[in-house]
Amino acid sequence: MAFVASVAAQEPAYGRRPTPQPAPQPADVCESPLKVHHPESKVLGKWSTYTGKPQTNRRGCRPKKNFVFMISDGFGIASETIAREFYQWQTHGSDAAAMADVDDILPLDALHVGSVRTKASDSWVTDSAASATSFASGIKTANGAIGVDQREIPVATILEAAKQHGYLTGLVATSRITHATPAGFSAHVTTRDQEDLIAVHQIGDNPLGRSVDLMLGGGRRHFQPNTTRGGTRRDGRDLIAEGRNKFGWKSFIETRQELVQLPKTKAALPLLGLFAASHMDYEIDRNATAQASLAEMTDAALTILADASSECDSPGFFLMVEGSRIDHAAHANDAPTHIYDILAYQHAVSVVKSFVRANPNTGAISTSDHETGGVxxxxxxxxxxxxxxxxxxxxxxxxxxxxxxxxxxxxxxxxxxxxxxxxxxxxxxxxxxxxxxxxxxxxxxxxxxxxxxxxxxxxxxxxxxxxxxxxxxxxxxxFNTNGHTGQDVELYAINAPGLRGNMDNTYVAKYAGQFLGVWDSIPALSQRLRGMNVGPSRNSQPKVKRSFSEREYHVHHEH
Structure with a gap:
């Protein structure tokens, strides 16, 4: 495999990963390597599924290729265990009955393929910004940095590269869409706190133009001036209006009902759905008539992107989906809320799994940026x-x-x-x-x-x-902390040949980029970003008295 060889050549002998086992043949790509231990028939309970039509590939068109990059923020292996056992207890009705069944699994369990290292360039313990940059651009950077390297120079992302190659692109999150993880794929700023500037980049006001076709999440306040209800921008810019008038955004929605009624076709794109002024509600608090679930947003995104990319001129799509608030609940050491958001994420995973089975030209992975809480x-x-x-x-x-x-x-x-x-x-x-x-x-x-x-x-x-x-x-x-931990996180995959074992988070970015055939364009795109506004240097900003993990906690919980 050219990809494996190219990565191995860049790694020092003492840190080189073992050569992955031969990739499964196409007929087997939708099956987990652990199938013999965890057949899909053992997935406990009923989970959400993809409701749209399969992506079509018209005669004479080039084959489609899609990639879904799922991120469960702040989610470690202990959290998967606890969520599974809680769901077993709920389903079976008693400790004895739940413990008697040794085969029950959640949608993620059958997809386990390895683990991911998470450290940042300046710390053994990463934050979401540095980790998202590693996932999106394949580089190490400092905690707090979004889409820039250690010298604060912008580095293009796999989402931006995919867009430049004609792919459709999307971001789905339960946090503010301007928060660290979605920002890491779509913006370039020196510090994650610059969410107003992140929103500017996301609507298309950057040297590459609009790179995102679909965004669903929270964070409406960073797109509206503080003269409007709920808006917090101090520069007077109305990015929703600018998006429509200058950057071609066609659809804007704010409620679950609007998402349900929206035609799930190419006609909806570009689509901006902002369901809350700040973060969307935790699953345990969510009003199902007001806010869409993560699974519903994922299903809608897949349906729309699949329809729009069925045209001959589109090679496919790239979609990033984040279960953002899993992390926030762990910061608060709130075990029940943490668990319910994990189960909501499992529903989204189930949607993606059923989409991949209907569209075997799609690769999908799920991993975490870091673990939170020491659960x-x-x-x-x-x-x-x-x-x-x-x-x-x-x-x-x-x-x-x-x-x-x-x-x-x-x-x-x-x-x-x-x-x-x-x-x-x-x-x-x-x-x-x-x-x-x-x-x-x-x-x-x-x-x-x-x-x-x-x-x-x-x-x-x-x-x-x-x-x-x-x-x-x-x-x-x-819990042993209100902050992050530095342990490895798990890696799950479906239809991702050769992705096995323990690896650095930068390797995951390279895999996704080469899966879509866009990785080699990252350096040239990065050159086009030189000189863009990335905000003030970290070194010029006032020092915050409290620790970074504490500041991040407040960024998470600020409403």
Whole structure:
């Protein structure tokens, strides 16, 4: 394989990956190498499927090729285990029945092919910006940087290269579409905080012009001036109007109903769907009539891109899909919310799997930018030398939570009555299912509320952690940080020949680029980006007193 050889030639002998096993033949490409252990018939429960028509390839047209790059932000192997076992418990109805079935799997499980290293150029522990840049451009860069190298020079992305080769392109995320991961494929800025500038690049105001044909997610505020309701731009620019008038954006939608009613054809493109001013809601909080699910957005994107790329002049499409808020819940150490967003992501994975089976010219992968929270089940609570280890965890305690910790924090902070303690006890019992709140736990919640009201940093941490610990100590799902960890993350693939084993995240970008035949154009495209506005240098910006992981937490949770 030319791709494997070219990568191996660039790697030092001490770090060279073993040559992958021969790729499966086309007839087998939709089957997992682990099929003998995890047949698809063992996927537990019912999952979303692709609802559109297969991509057509008219007689005389060149064969189509598509690539779907899925990213589960902040998602490690322990989270997959916990989500699977919780879903087993939900489905079977008891611990005993769930534990008795050893074959149950989630949609991702049958696709496991390897693992991915995540470090940034300036840290063993990456942030989403550096990792997204590695996935999109195949380079290492500093934490916080989007689409630029360590010298802050723009580097083109595989999405931009695909567009230049005639492919249609799309981004789907549950975060702001200007957030680190989708930005990493579509913008070039020195620091991830420059979301107003990221939005400018995304609509097409950059040297390459408009590179994205479809964007679905949150972040409407960065496209609208602060003179409009919900807008936060201080420069007065209305990027939605500019998108229509200057860069050819045809469709703009804001609600799930508008997405449902939208014709899923080429006529919808270019399409900008912004379903929230900031991030979209967590799955546990989502109003299904107002906001589309990740699976629904993925299905719509695939349907539209498949129809539009059926024309003879299109070689296919590239689509990036991110389960963004898996990470945000882990930052908050909010186990139930983390799990429900993982299950929502599994629905999107199932949609992509069914699309690939209907369109075997499509390759798809799923991986994570990093793990968040240091998640683990079987937390040993208050153990001392005289106590025995207690090997267990309690999925039933996950099911009692009715909304996200983020939502609880807001509710408790906004309460302006006199009986704060009574309100907290009632709210915790009703919405968390915790009826045995201790005096110490109550005191910590009251202190967290006071800190948040007084805006004493880290009030948001103390409030969120006080609430999340109530569930962690009862479910025995533990966290060891509010930030990221540096461990490897898992790699899943379908119809991706030769993608096996442990590899750096930059290798994944090279694989995707060569799958579509666009990788070799990255250097020339990068030259065309020289001199573009990437914002002020990181070195010229004021230093933030708190740590980067803390700043990232606030970027995630700011609404």
């Amino acid at each position: 683990g089940k079987g937390w040993q609570v208050d153990r001392n030398r005289d106590q025995k280890f207690y090997y267990a965890w309690n999925p039933d305690k996950i099911a009692t939570q009715k909304a996200s910790i983020e939502s609880f924090s807001s509710t408790i902070t906004r309460f302006n009555g006199t009986d704060v303690a009574g309100f907290i006890r009632r709210t915790v019992a009703d919405r968390l299912g915790v009826t045995d709140l201790t005096d110490a736990e109550l005191a910590r919640l009251i202190q967290g509320r006071d800190d948040a009201i007084a805006r004493r940093y880290p009030g948001v941490f103390s409030m969120d952690n006080a609430l999340s610990t109530l569930i962690s100590t009862r479910s025995l799902v533990g």
